[in-house]
Amino acid sequence: MDPGFFAQYLINGLVQGITYALVAVGFTLFFGVLDVIKFSHGDVLMLGAFTALALFLGLDQLSTPAWLSLTIMLCLGVIAMALLGALLCKFLVLPLKESPPLNTLLITLMFGSVIREGVRLFFPNGSNPKPFPALLPETSINWGNLNLRLDSVILIFTGAMAIVLTHLFIQKTRMGLAIRAVAQDEETARLMGINFNKTVLMTFALGSGLAALSGISTGLYYQEINFSMGLMLGVIGFSAAVVGGLGSIYGAIVGGLLFAFLQTLGAIWFSVPAYKDVFAFTVIIMLMAWRPTGLLADRSAERV
Amino acid sequence: MVSMLTVDNLTAGYDEADVVSNVSLNVIEGKITCLLGANGAGKTTLIRAILGLNNIRAGLVTFSDKDISSWATHDIASEGVTCVPEGRRVFGKMTVLENLQAGAFLERNASVVMQRLKQVYDFFPKLEERSDQLAGTMSGGEQAMLTIGRSLMSNPSLMIFDEPSLGLSPLFVKENFRIIKDINEKGMTVLLVEQNVRQTLEIAHFGYVLSQGKIVASGSVDSLKNNSELRAAYFGSA
Numbered sequence: 046m047d048p049g050f051f052a053q054y055l056i057n058g059l060v061q062g063i064t065y066a067l068v069a070v071g072f073t074l075f076f077g078v079l080d081v082i083k084f085s086h087g088d089v090l091m092l093g094a095f096t097a098l099a100l101f102l103g104l105d106q107l108s109t110p111a112w113l114s115l116t117i118m119l120c121l122g123v124i125a126m127a128l129l130g131a132l133l134c135k136f137l138v139l140p141l142k143e144s145p146p147l148n149t150l151l152i153t154l155m156f157g158s159v160i161r162e163g164v165r166l167f168f169p170n171g172s173n174p175k176p177f178p179a180l181l182p183e184t185s186i187n188w189g190n191l192n193l194r195l196d197s198v199i200l201i202f203t204g205a206m207a208i209v210l211t212h213l214f215i216q217k218t219r220m221g222l223a224i225r226a227v228a229q230d231e232e233t234a235r236l237m238g239i240n241f242n243k244t245v246l247m248t249f250a251l252g253s254g255l256a257a258l259s260g261i262s263t264g265l266y267y268q269e270i271n272f273s274m275g276l277m278l279g280v281i282g283f284s285a286a287v288v289g290g291l292g293s294i295y296g297a298i299v300g301g302l303l304f305a306f307l308q309t310l311g312a313i314w315f316s317v318p319a320y321k322d323v324f325a326f327t328v329i330i331m332l333m334a335w336r337p338t339g340l341l342a343d344r345s346a347e348r349v
Numbered sequence: 350m351v352s353m354l355t356v357d358n359l360t361a362g363y364d365e366a367d368v369v370s371n372v373s374l375n376v377i378e379g380k381i382t383c384l385l386g387a388n389g390a391g392k393t394t395l396i397r398a399i400l401g402l403n404n405i406r407a408g409l410v411t412f413s414d415k416d417i418s419s420w421a422t423h424d425i426a427s428e429g430v431t432c433v434p435e436g437r438r439v440f441g442k443m444t445v446l447e448n449l450q451a452g453a454f455l456e457r458n459a460s461v462v463m464q465r466l467k468q469v470y471d472f473f474p475k476l477e478e479r480s481d482q483l484a485g486t487m488s489g490g491e492q493a494m495l496t497i498g499r500s501l502m503s504n505p506s507l508m509i510f511d512e513p514s515l516g517l518s519p520l521f522v523k524e525n526f527r528i529i530k531d532i533n534e535k536g537m538t539v540l541l542v543e544q545n546v547r548q549t550l551e552i553a554h555f556g557y558v559l560s561q562g563k564i565v566a567s568g569s570v571d572s573l574k575n576n577s578e579l580r581a582a583y584f585g586s587a
């Protein structure tokens with residue numbers, strides 16, 4: 046293949062892969078501390094993107110400069126979803142702690158539908174796709190067949206930074222130590238003086254903030270969002286987390302990149318674009334049959 | 350004699366059944382108080398109820414004159430109660446050093462933590478050698494030291510041990526008892542749950558015997574040693 050095309054696919058795949066990894070890290074964190082699957086994750090991502098869009102529409106009225114709008118959208122979008130994640134955890138997930146995991150799965154699934162339908166009904170003209178502002182620089186350079194967009198580079202860099210910072214937070218800070226302790230042995234963590242509920246709330250806030258970042262990145266990249274965008278991203282993020290090894294952050298990153306890589310391969314092989322997802326999911330299903338506990342599950346040194 | 354931890358008519362259990370009922374005991378400041386009893390007597394259930402890990406159905410737990418009966422476990426820990434839990438339960442996927450840091454979770458002052466770390470390393474030089482090893486890959490004996498070190502890192506005023514010698518080789522069991530005695534001689538108040546009767550009575554000052562969820566004997570270690578009924582029933586006749 047032409048190296049320019051190859052590089053183009055690689056860059057596009059990386060933007061996607063990082064987006065998926067951001068979602069997958071959330072699934073992995075939630076599962077790590079509480080052994081739950083939170084199915085509203087994709088819809089929280091979508092709501093993060095819509096929150097940012099709503100903020101933009103407001104800021105645009107005040108003719109705010111693009112960089113300032115973007116900063117505000119990112120900060121407030123992430124903070125709002127972090128708060129929502131913590132509230133969701135406090136009122137829907139923690140109270141169900143002693144009941145079967147299936148209940149949590151169902152309740153969060155339903156809550157996700159509430160968010161989705163809420164946006165569809167109450168966001169002005171919410172059932173149609175919404176244009177998302179192109180706030181990143183539109184510069185690009187052409188290099189043979191490679192069209193390197195600056196916004197792709199920025200998105201890859203931002204997403205990778207967010208994941209690295211999350212990793213450092215978990216490995217190097219006191220709160221991170223609490224998260225790891227709770228993930229490994231909840232009761233012993235409590236005996237060490239760690240406040241279990243607070244730790245779990247923090248983790249849900251963190252994961253939901255990352256989902257918002259992922260949603261806003263998606264909007265900036267495709268310049269379009271819609272109320273059901275979280276469905277596919279949620280399923281992909283979840284698959285990525287599972288195939289990488291639920292509970293492992295490295296696994297989530299590997300899973301996210303792998304999924305994007307498979308989609309890219311699918312897009313190259315099949316001329317019909319819709320086949321790329323079929324192809325990627327088929328391979329993921331086969332990988333899961335081959336390694337039910339995930340690719341990194343037995344090799345990764347830590348869970349969370 | 351000041352009672353640091355007082356359990357008053359405590360009842361606790363799981364689901365429908367009460368596992369321990371109307372248990373009262375005192376843990377005397379600066380002494381080793383032991384709780385003896387056969388498998389399934391309810392020792393762990395009692396300890397977990399004291400620590401807020403199990404619900405208390407009736408009764409009171411008082412620590413340093415505070416009623417902690419309904420406190421959350423992490424609040425009890427922050428009052429200075431620590432536990433070396435049954436089965437040790439090191440954080441297997443953390444290093445030895447991280448396990449010790451987790452033990453000092455409540456201390457925010459890094460230099461104080463370093464100071465405690467040094468004390469624990471002086472006490473257990475092996476832990477310093479192994480500080481970067483994943484705790485889960487250590488031998489049972491090393492893990493036993495680690496859990497004791499981890500508890501010491503919180504600078505507790507009461508240490509509760511739940512069968513610390515379970516699953517250790519005879520040599521390590523002996524070592525373990527020596528360590529507990531050492532810690533106590535430095536001033537620590539200890540509640541020691543054990544089945545290893547003879548060695549426990551060697552180092553303890555006071556004891557309680559739990560049988561089917563009830564206290565059936567209690568008193569100074571000497572009086573327990575001479576209790577012929579108990580000797581026959583629980584300690585073998587030696």
Ligand SMILES: Nc1ncnc2c1ncn2[C@@H]1O[C@H](COP(=O)(O)OP(=O)(O)OP(=O)(O)O)[C@@H](O)[C@H]1O
Pocket residue numbers: 363364368386387388389390391392393394395435512544
């Ligand atoms: N989580 C639980 N759910 C229901 N019953 C339990 C639970 N844990 C313990 N039990 C029951 O409570 C009783 C007392 O158990 P406990 O673990 O307190 O005994 P123990 O004295 O600590 O025994 P051992 O010396 O074997 O550790 C047992 O009959 C046990 O089956």
Ligand SMILES: [Mg+2]
Pocket residue numbers: 392393394435511512
């Ligand atoms: Mg026990």
